[in-house]
Amino acid sequence: MKKQIVINSTIGLHAQLAAKLVDVTSNYHADVRIEYADQTVDAKSVLGLMSLAVPSGENINVIAEGEDADKAIQEIEKILE
Numbered sequence: 001m002k003k004q005i006v007i008n009s010t011i012g013l014h015a016q017l018a019a020k021l022v023d024v025t026s027n028y029h030a031d032v033r034i035e036y037a038d039q040t041v042d043a044k045s046v047l048g049l050m051s052l053a054v055p056s057g058e059n060i061n062v063i064a065e066g067e068d069a070d071k072a073i074q075e076i077e078k079i080l081e
Helices: 015-025 046-052 069-080
Strands: 002-006 031-036 039-042 059-065
Touching: 002 069, 015 046, 015 069, 031 046, 031 069, 039 046, 059 069
Parallel strands: none
Antiparallel strands: 002 059, 031 039, 031 059
């Protein structure tokens, strides 16, 4: 499953937001990846998420596979929008 989400945080995908994403995605039985600017990283890696340097207002793709994929994407969408 793939979903495009806009980063609405005024400072983009920052350390605190990345840590929250890792915390949430770690609770699901799904392989979750974030795609931005021709880069794809594991959503369970704070350093990976930080390396994307996504600014506010940009679109990312959330890709999830596994039994909890839908739930994981819904939870990520709540955090980022």
